[in-house]
Amino acid sequence: MKAIVDCNSFYASCEKVFRPELEGRPIVVLSNNDGCIIARNDEAKRLGIPMGEPYFKAKALIEQQKVSVFSSNYALYGDMSRRVMLTLADINPKIEVYSVDEAFLDLADIPIADLLDYGRLIREQVAVWTGIPVSVGIARSKTLAKVANRLSKKEKVKTSGVMVLEDELAEKEALKATSVDDIWGVGRRYARFLRLNGIENGHQLSLQSEAWAYKNLGGIVGKRLIKELNGIPCIELKHGIDKKQMIASTRSFGKPVNTLSDMKEAIATYTSRAAEKLRLQKSAACCVSVFMSTGYFDLRQAYEKDSRFEILLTPTANTNELIAYAMRVTEKTFRQGASYKKAGVILSSIVDENAIQSCLFEPDKPSPKSTILGKAIDQLNKKLGNDTVHFAATGLEKDWKTRSEVRSPEYSTKWKDIPVVSAFHQPKVTP
DNA sequence: TCTGGGGTCCTAGGACCC
DNA sequence: TCTGGGGTCCTAGGACCC
Numbered sequence: 001m002k003a004i005v006d007c008n009s010f011y012a013s014c015e016k017v018f019r020p021e022l023e024g025r026p027i028v029v030l031s032n033n034d035g036c037i038i039a040r041n042d043e044a045k046r047l048g049i050p051m052g053e054p055y056f057k058a059k060a061l062i063e064q065q066k067v068s069v070f071s072s073n074y075a076l077y078g079d080m081s082r083r084v085m086l087t088l089a090d091i092n093p094k095i096e097v098y099s100v101d102e103a104f105l106d107l108a109d110i111p112i113a114d115l116l117d118y119g120r121l122i123r124e125q126v127a128v129w130t131g132i133p134v135s136v137g138i139a140r141s142k143t144l145a146k147v148a149n150r151l152s153k154k155e156k157v158k159t160s161g162v163m164v165l166e167d168e169l170a171e172k173e174a175l176k177a178t179s180v181d182d183i184w185g186v187g188r189r190y191a192r193f194l195r196l197n198g199i200e201n202g203h204q205l206s207l208q209s210e211a212w213a214y215k216n217l218g219g220i221v222g223k224r225l226i227k228e229l230n231g232i233p234c235i236e237l238k239h240g241i242d243k244k245q246m247i248a249s250t251r252s253f254g255k256p257v258n259t260l261s262d263m264k265e266a267i268a269t270y271t272s273r274a275a276e277k278l279r280l281q282k283s284a285a286c287c288v289s290v291f292m293s294t295g296y297f298d299l300r301q302a303y304e305k306d307s308r309f310e311i312l313l314t315p316t317a318n319t320n321e322l323i324a325y326a327m328r329v330t331e332k333t334f335r336q337g338a339s340y341k342k343a344g345v346i347l348s349s350i351v352d353e354n355a356i357q358s359c360l361f362e363p364d365k366p367s368p369k370s371t372i373l374g375k376a377i378d379q380l381n382k383k384l385g386n387d388t389v390h391f392a393a394t395g396l397e398k399d400w401k402t403r404s405e406v407r408s409p410e411y412s413t414k415w416k417d418i419p420v421v422s423a424f425h426q427p428k429v430t431p
Numbered sequence: 432t433c434t435g436g437g438g439t440c441c442t443a444g445g446a447c448c449c
Numbered sequence: 450t451c452t453g454g455g456g457t458c459c460t461a462g463g464a465c466c467c
Binding site for chain 2 (some may be wrong): 052053072220
Binding site for chain 3 (some may be wrong): 098100101102184185186187188189217218221331335
């Protein structure tokens with residue numbers, strides 16, 4: 001059996017840990033640029049605020065209902081995620097960290113009869129050690145565990161946040177209660193297709209033939225999905241963390257960018273962020289892509305997007321070299337007269353830093369001096385705070401910077417943001 | 432005024448090899 | 450009249466995930 005442990009309303013829960021007075025109050029967390037609502041606690045969901053709703057559309061309701069609003073604070077969520085995952089790994093080292101707020105656990109060694117208690121133990125331990133509420137779904141395959149997890153959340157009171165699909169009957173009931181859109185691996189496209197073919201819930205989907213799924217649901221992926229729904233695991237737990245094959249840094253602008261110099265500043269900033277991530281995982285990249293686009297929802301101008309890339313002869317993780325390439329690509333891609341809303345950099349063709357194949361025609365690349373410089377900059381920024389030292393190309397004013405107007409402090413990762421707790425003794429009053 | 436960001440896996444089809 | 454067979458590698462694009 002496998003478990004999926006999923007943090008409830010993760011970002012909203014992280015904010016609440018440090019603001020206990022918000023207990024019982026609705027909370028939402030916004031995407032970058034304070035654009036969309038990407039997390040809501042139960043109280044906010046009950047007010048009918050949909051996931052992914054643009055903030056400005058929900059603003060009236062939010063103000064009227066006195067919903068607490070937070071800009072996203074990824075430093076905080078990343079650190080809380082790390083604490084949750086460490087807690088889970090402490091309980092069960094056979095763990096796959098699947099996303100910032102989810103992990104799969106291998107429960108092959110736990111007797112079926114003990115699984116419910118085991119799930120409850122996980123919930124309690126994580127709650128006590130981190131303050132984050134989680135839900136636990138347990139079943140024979142990852143896909144079925146996901147189904148169980150979702151139902152445990154939906155019927156939180158009845159299931160107390162843990163659901164085990166202990167036999168085929170339980171699997172069948174759970175699948176009947178789950179519409180196809182809510183099955184892991186069925187996205188918008190397939191859901192529409194399935195509904196058109198009269199397949200509404202997970203149980204109906206599980207009855208389809210593998211050949212049919214192969215033909216209609218993305219080949220081998222569809223075939224696996226059918227097996228997983230029938231309790232035959234096809235997606236095994238992955239242990240250890242893989243290096244990323246692609247590293248991106250992309251942002252919407254706080255206000256439109258119309259000049260090449262602003263665009264270059266933004267792209268240089270994103271490039272240096274992506275290069276940091278690249279060095280953090282001890283890799284180098286061969287391909288630098290740059291894209292930029294106008295506002296998708298802007299009716300005053302036609303939507304416009306363009307991207308270009310350049311291949312480096314020698315892979316590198318040096319910010320200065322990557323910026324130089326990115327600037328060239330930016331100049332070719334930028335169109336004078338366009339009003340850009342969003343841009344980004346993607347580094348790909350990633351190799352291990354120990355496996356850099358040097359090029360016959362570039363014997364001195366990557367430049368050893370730049371490599372040493374990069375390491376020194378990373379160390380300074382780690383010790384003294386992000387952006388203590390940066391490349392001039394990334395600009396100073398950053399007029400285009402992403403909006404983030406209601407960001408909470410970095411309670412757990414910044415010395416000056418650590419909460420101060422005042423404790424005092426209050427004599428007990430006996431009635 | 433105003434709508435996020437960062438990933439993975441798979442397949443089809445083209446280019447190429449012997 | 451008539452022109453083989455069996456492969457690999459790479460990329461773009463589509464689907465999905467959180």
